[in-house]
Amino acid sequence: IDINMGCPDKSIVDQGAGAALMKNPKRAREIIRAAKKGAGDLPVSVKTRIGWSENEIESWLAELLSEKPAAIIVHGRTKKQSFAGTADWDAIKRAVEIAKGSGVVIIGNGDIKSRKDGVRKAKESGVDGIMVGRGVLGNPWFFNHKVKIENVPVAERLEAMIEHARLFEKFLKGTKNYNVIKKHYAVYASGFDGAKGLRTELMGTKSAKQAWHVVKRFLRKNRV
Ligand SMILES: Cc1cc2nc3c(=O)[nH]c(=O)nc-3n(C[C@H](O)[C@H](O)[C@H](O)COP(=O)(O)O)c2cc1C
Structure with a gap:
């Protein structure tokens, strides 16, 4: 079960959901706790961004880590950026450092252009895994390194x-x-x-x- 705490769409944040949960860590934590309670053996993860309008990865990640989700997927943009600019992989790298020893899996996301690019970004940041969005649209061969x-x-x-x-x-x-x-x-x-x-x-x-x-x-x- 992956909880969306990153969606920047107005119709979502206006309800206090998606990326708006970054502004309400107390509620975010309650949601993770409730989901874990109801999920039984199913792992509960959180997909989020690095902050609302600035990089707030230090404080925001600490809030999430204290509820020990199975994994946290970090899209290296703020809510304010929406899909503009570039994903901040240094902030993702910092997330890996903060989470070290917590047992929580950190997955990096944002602007991965190819399988090769993903492997490089994973190595440089130290993430446990990567997630790819737009890169696979119209390209189911994305993960096959033999096909361009x-x-x-x-x-x-x-x-x-x-x-x-x-x-x-x-x-x-x-x-x-x-x-x-x-x-x-x-x-x-x-x-x-x-x-x-x-x-x-x-x-x-x-x-x-x-x-x-x-x-x-x-x-x-x-x-x-
Ligand atoms: C059309 C579209 C729909 C998306 N829908 C979701 C969604 O439902 N849940 C989610 O967690 N992320 C969603 N995302 C965000 C992506 O999962 C991802 O975080 C973002 O696109 C950055 O990664 P990328 O550069 O690899 O695309 C969506 C992105 C796009 C472009």
């Missing part, structure tokens, strides 16, 4: 997109609306001739099956 996305033929990328959509429907039908997969379509279908038109067509689909027909037609008409 630029070298994957467009047809293969689009086939992966359709497989993704089918799996999305298989596992999430009734839980998530089909439209959620469209943000992935937008990334898979980019960076090649005709991508814009293809995206427009994909946005109008209502199922993975329809998306597959759109892709088949596109591949028949275009040499990509």
Whole structure:
């Protein structure tokens, strides 16, 4: 169970949730305690940022560590930064130092561009693990060090997109609306001739099956 204490979205922080919990450590600690109590054997982790408007990793991490979650995932940005600027991996490194000896796993997150970049950032900061967000969007080959996305033929990328959509429907039908997969379509279908038109067509689909027909037609008409 991963508790989100990092989301900067206005609709979330206005409720006092997500990143707003950094401003209310007492509440944050109560939530971790309650989650751990109810979770039984399931590990409870916290995903958070380095601070609200400044780097507050020293005091904020100390609050979290005192509740001993199984892991803390640190996105190296403040709430104020949202997704702008760069992730501060020195602050993540500091988090590792602060947590030393606590038994709490520290996972670093932010701006990891490739598997190689992730391994380097992990070594330099000393984190126990890394978490990747935007880097894997439209690129399920991210973790395969033998494959570079630029070298994957467009047809293969689009086939992966359709497989993704089918799996999305298989596992999430009734839980998530089909439209959620469209943000992935937008990334898979980019960076090649005709991508814009293809995206427009994909946005109008209502199922993975329809998306597959759109892709088949596109591949028949275009040499990509
Ligand atoms: C579209 C989008 C949706 C996200 N949704 C979540 C979420 O639901 N829960 C969460 O913990 N982080 C969420 N994040 C934040 C990412 O997990 C991650 O912390 C952030 O993107 C920085 O890592 P990156 O540079 O590897 O993308 C989201 C990020 C993006 C771009």
